[in-house]
Amino acid sequence: AQSVAQPEDQVNVAEGNPLTVKCTYSVSGNPYLFWYVQYPNRGLQFLLKYITGDNLVKGSYGFEAEFNKSQTSFHLKKPSALVSDSALYFCAVRDRGSTLGRLYFGRGTQLTVWP
């Protein structure tokens, strides 16, 4: 079975400080991993994905994520947070062996960046 855990419902950080949003996963095989962001009353926006290669993946709006196979983690990071980064963040996974498009999502982490 495939599953994603986002251990923190809420993350608060001051503007200008680095931020981390945590994600751990469980899949039967090797994973494809994704991060999405959702602003109020909007759909999900794709931020970045890990397919293969370098464990550090760079995405939109200055976000990056580090894939750690031994810890089965894919934490989202940004060196300097902005107030406009405040939103709901979702981690998602697919089994590498699957030909299906279904994404398995975590419960989401609400990020609040204080000015």
Added chain:
Amino acid sequence: KAGVTQTPRYLIKTRGQQVTLSCSPISGHRSVSWYQQTPGQGLQFLFEYFSETQRNKGNFPGRFSGRQFSNSRSEMNVSTLELGDSALYLCASSPDRGATYEQYFGPGTRLTVT
């Protein structure tokens, strides 16, 4: 390219009624998936369509159904609405089937059942 569009954006229905939601994927995208988002259950997968065929279905009752047309547009239908069906329904498209593709989401349809 225009993004994924969903209509209507907001809908209020009465328990027992039925509803049809529409999704137009990004031009050229052939795979469409539907998700239900609620505060209590989070994002739950409903179904996935590719080339007018349902390829995958989530754990929802038969009241939830969908279809995809030859132009890749998709509809989902919920019959005999229940209060618990109140949710944000999200449609997502991707260029092709396959696990490496990210999905692009529409703004959603907010369904309220009274």
